[in-house]
Amino acid sequence: MRSLTLILASLLILTTAGCANNTEHSTTAQKETTYLTYVKTGDKVPVTQFVDIQGNSIDLSQSRNNKLIILFATWCHDSQRTIKHLTASDIYLSPNIDIIGVGREENNPALEKFAAEYELNFTLVADTDRSIYNQFANIGIPRLILLDADNNVVKTLIGESENAITEVVW
Template identity: 60%
Template sequence: MKRLIAISLFFTTLSITGCTSSPTLQQDVHQTEYQTYVKTGEGVPMTQFTDTQGNQINLNQSQNVKLLVLFATWCPDSQRAIKALIGSEFNLDPNIDIIAIGREENKQTLDKFAAEYEINFPLVTDTDRSIYAKFANAGIPRLILLDKDNRIVKTIIAEGENPLAEVQW
């Protein structure tokens, strides 16, 4: 019974505070202040990635607008955002490149997640948060909208019931 109560409290805390840290980290989520390190109009801090399939992604080789999704497979808000994205017009738009970056995720967890959610866009591992740390300190999912020149158009913390509501270039 104690275990059930502890698990229930954990998930209640996540749903109230958002997905600030992985369940393996020992930090007080109530004291985490969301900070975004990139600003509108700036160039994106990274333009090259390798997806879980070994494909090289170079943002400079595409003239499309881009949507970077910083997420975690264990986070309910991230799960909701990915589901919304898969079912959205953004996912089918040939003029939008979507790249999802799994914070503290490895290839195995992302491959499993991709199969379960039927994801058709590239997934990138960020096992040590080195990619995420270039964008923010806490809070997922984060949506980073880039223009065709890889300048930041908008950053969004996509928690809540309508995670794509603010996505507009």
């Protein structure tokens, strides 16, 4: 019985570690255990311009909508679950919210395939070298960054919980 308990506890630890320490997709620096978020409520967002997977320039200052930036990876089960919950929520179709998905260590073809599979209708940006992600956090995906109309950080969430989308409230 003790052996079974230890095995189950080990599996629980591996399961709850989420996508933060996936050895196939992480670097030595990522294997830290402390989740750090580099932006806080009230901060200006550190990145305001992106190029999406179709080559279009995105400038956050051109929109007066609230924005939701999702830092994710296509291979991460927590990211996949969060995207599914997002597409089933009212947020997904809101005309007053701009959604930008930033694929951490992803390339355009992988994001195009993911967008087709999940039937996504929001902007996707490939962050092949983590240069965008590293301005927001050290480890942990998905990350949800809520911005107001002036591109100030309203809230940050680590989306590893069962339904982090319910916490997306401006």
